Amino acid sequence: MSDNPYVSDISVKNLTAGYAGEIIIRDISFEIPRGKIFAIMGRSGCGKTTLFRAMVGLLKPVSGEIYYGDNKMEPISEQPKMEILRKIGVLFQSGALFTSMTVAENIAMPLLQFTSLPETVIEEIVDLKLELVGLQDAARKLPEELSGGMQKRAALARAMALDPQILFFDEPSAGLDPLTSSELDETIRSINSFMGTTVVLITHELRSVCSVADNIILLDPAEKTIIARGRPDELMQNVSDKRVRDFFRGGLN
Numbered sequence: 482m483s484d485n486p487y488v489s490d491i492s493v494k495n496l497t498a499g500y501a502g503e504i505i506i507r508d509i510s511f512e513i514p515r516g517k518i519f520a521i522m523g524r525s526g527c528g529k530t531t532l533f534r535a536m537v538g539l540l541k542p543v544s545g546e547i548y549y550g551d552n553k554m555e556p557i558s559e560q561p562k563m564e565i566l567r568k569i570g571v572l573f574q575s576g577a578l579f580t581s582m583t584v585a586e587n588i589a590m591p592l593l594q595f596t597s598l599p600e601t602v603i604e605e606i607v608d609l610k611l612e613l614v615g616l617q618d619a620a621r622k623l624p625e626e627l628s629g630g631m632q633k634r635a636a637l638a639r640a641m642a643l644d645p646q647i648l649f650f651d652e653p654s655a656g657l658d659p660l661t662s663s664e665l666d667e668t669i670r671s672i673n674s675f676m677g678t679t680v681v682l683i684t685h686e687l688r689s690v691c692s693v694a695d696n697i698i699l700l701d702p703a704e705k706t707i708i709a710r711g712r713p714d715e716l717m718q719n720v721s722d723k724r725v726r727d728f729f730r731g732g733l734n
Contacts, residue, residue, distance in 0.1 A: 496545030523700035570640035585620040610638040630661035
């Protein structure tokens with residue numbers, strides 16, 4: 482095991498996963514370099530969510546391994562890997578904010594749960610995270626008082642509370658209008674640029690990916706595995722596989 486607590490490269494090796502005996506993804510392997518924006522893409526039913534759940538420890542793979550640096554991810558229910566989980570922040574599709582808590586209380590919760598920082602320091606961190614996502618004036622509001630885009634940014638601030646080295650976004654643009662989606666993309670780029678955070682996007686929104694992602698993998702529901710990988714511009718301009726070509730053409734229409 483590495484003694485370096487800052488390694489955040491991700492390695493997925495020969496991963497097969499599914500539910501109730503049904504295989505959803507098969508023999509998937511890829512690497513995510515530190516500090517990059519990486520997108521996992523594909524049509525509905527291709528296994529994006531299954532792969533995401535396995536990568537964050539919410540689903541036990543049928544076979545294969547997932548490593549964060551030298552640390553192997555195990556299912557959270559079986560063997561919590563706190564040295565890994567402290568490195569990961571997750572923005573779920575729904576935002577998953579606690580509706581009975583203010584925005585500030587939502588952001589403070591992981592700090593209260595996982596640290597012994599004084600209350601004054603926690604308040605300062607909450608203010609910093611709110612400023613980072615442009616929600617300085619929303620600290621005392623409840624989630625229901627925010628627009629959909631503001632809820633996503635509040636959830637992002639909470640995901641960043643513990644300064645994770647890796648941020649997962651599950652369908653970040655879902656339910657957002659084009660302008661709000663573009664603003665969220667800009668926030669993602671800023672966090673990656675200024676903080677060096679590794680970003681993993683699980684999405685089917687091609688326009689968003691083309692504007693932010695360094696590399697992508699494309700999953701196929703029939704093949705149950707990766708059918709293309711590389712930079713978005715390369716895949717759009719030099720595609721020999723009809724399935725990949727159709728995906729990009731359909732996604733940009």
